[in-house]
Amino acid sequence: MLYQLYETQRAMLSPFAEFASASSKLYSHPLSPFAHTPMADRVSAGLDLMHRLSKEYEKPQFNIGTANVGGVDVAVQQQVAMEKPFCRLLRFKRFTDNLRALSQMKEHPTVLIVAPLSGHHSTLLRDTVRALLRDHKVFITDWTDARMVPLDAGPFHLDDYVTYVQEFIRHIGPEVNVISVCQPTVPVLAAISLMASNGEVTPRTMTMMGGPIDARKSPTAVNNLAMNKSHNWFEHNVIYRVPVNYPGSGRAVYPGFLQHSGFVAMNPDRHLSSHYDYFLDLVRGDGDSADSHREFYDEYNAVLDMPAEYYLDTIKTVFQDFALVNGTWQVNGQLVRPQDIKTTALLTIEGELDDISGAGQTRAAHELCTGIAKTRQFHYDAVGAGHYGIFSGRRWREKVYPEVKQFIASHQNDAPAASRPRAAPAKKVKSRAR
Known part of the structure; x- marks a missing residue:
């Protein structure tokens, strides 16, 4: 049930995320009249941050050419x-x-x-x-x-x-x-x-x-x-079934969104500070720092089941x-x-x-x-x-x-060699603490 609720929330937030992205550009594009209003830089930065907090993160590419x-x-x-x-x-x-x-x-x-x-x-x-x-x-x-x-x-x-x-x-x-x-x-x-x-x-x-x-x-x-x-x-608290809108519908998984919540919970203050710094970088026009933040969180927020x-x-x-x-x-x-x-x-x-x-x-x-x-x-x-x-x-x-x-x-000149096969293991194995 939790997975289905998450998918419903994600579907509801998707239009809002796109709206926030478009509105952010409306307040930052030099040809837009809204970009010349008071506090436009802060409004744009806030909307951009909202977009990134509510969007879905897909699997990134290696992009190694x-x-x-x-x-x-x-x-x-x-x-x-x-x-x-x-x-x-x-x-x-x-x-x-x-x-x-x-x-x-x-x-x-x-x-x-x-x-x-x-x-x-x-x-x-x-x-x-x-x-x-x-x-x-x-x-x-x-x-x-x-x-x-x-x-x-x-x-x-x-x-x-x-x-x-x-x-x-x-x-x-x-x-x-x-x-x-x-x-x-x-x-x-x-x-x-x-x-x-x-x-x-x-x-x-x-x-x-x-x-x-x-x-x-x-x-x-x-x-x-x-x-x-x-x-x-x-087994009873973190395992859920994949919803019907995915090819793996019905498969039992440890969902990525639960794992992501666990990642963030380990260092909440660090993530909160990082997002606030991102907001300030956008306000200041520090594109390099903002791009570095995006690159890291595009990867960090993309999770799998x-x-x-x-x-x-x-x-x-x-x-x-x-x-x-x-x-x-x-x-x-x-x-x-x-x-x-x-x-x-x-x-x-x-x-x-x-x-x-x-x-x-x-x-x-x-x-x-x-x-x-x-x-x-x-x-x-x-x-x-x-x-x-x-x-x-x-x-x-x-x-x-x-x-x-x-x-x-230093080990590339070592000639590959097979280990000598050991005797077949007994049917019952006596364990030893190490």
């Missing part, structure tokens, strides 16, 4: 490398007729960015993609809004997420380097662990950034909510049972054993001021991946960086990215 490779601007084309019901594997293909740049690009390492399925679209990692394109061949997971997936596509569980990641890795090839940002650190570690257990060739490197490998360490407000509420509470099965699985497996670190997690009936990973180098990255994945949560991957030689395990603390700062913005570009680039480059 060029990349700089060795001082040469090359063309970038976005391609769909593989398509699944709940995700598209995108490739950013680079083109140039500059022979020197072309020669460099052929030698560049291949990277798979596994974007989070946790509310925002994969375009949130636009800055991550843009930086990596300078020195890498780049793929990224582009998760589909669950409300757009018809019911006949079936459910989508956390196990399916792990399977998707494995399929993408196999499609790209053994030369791939995997980067997981936030939520996917857990399923990515599971996917690579299972590949190693089965004797498959695993990626050359895996970089894990700001993720809840062990959510018990330095728990944040996000962790506390997941740990202090029962599984039934989540998550499949209910996947969301509830994640709550239980990652934040309540701590199944990965306790050694009890089974994916499609097979135990997840990070200690079976032998040939993949590991880099973990944490932000000093991360208020979503606390200190030590990502670094915990080293305690699990005991099969990786210590000389191939690395950790980096991004001083002064919050959660988003480790993959977007100035600190990402100037501090974090050079570390990631160097780490990947």
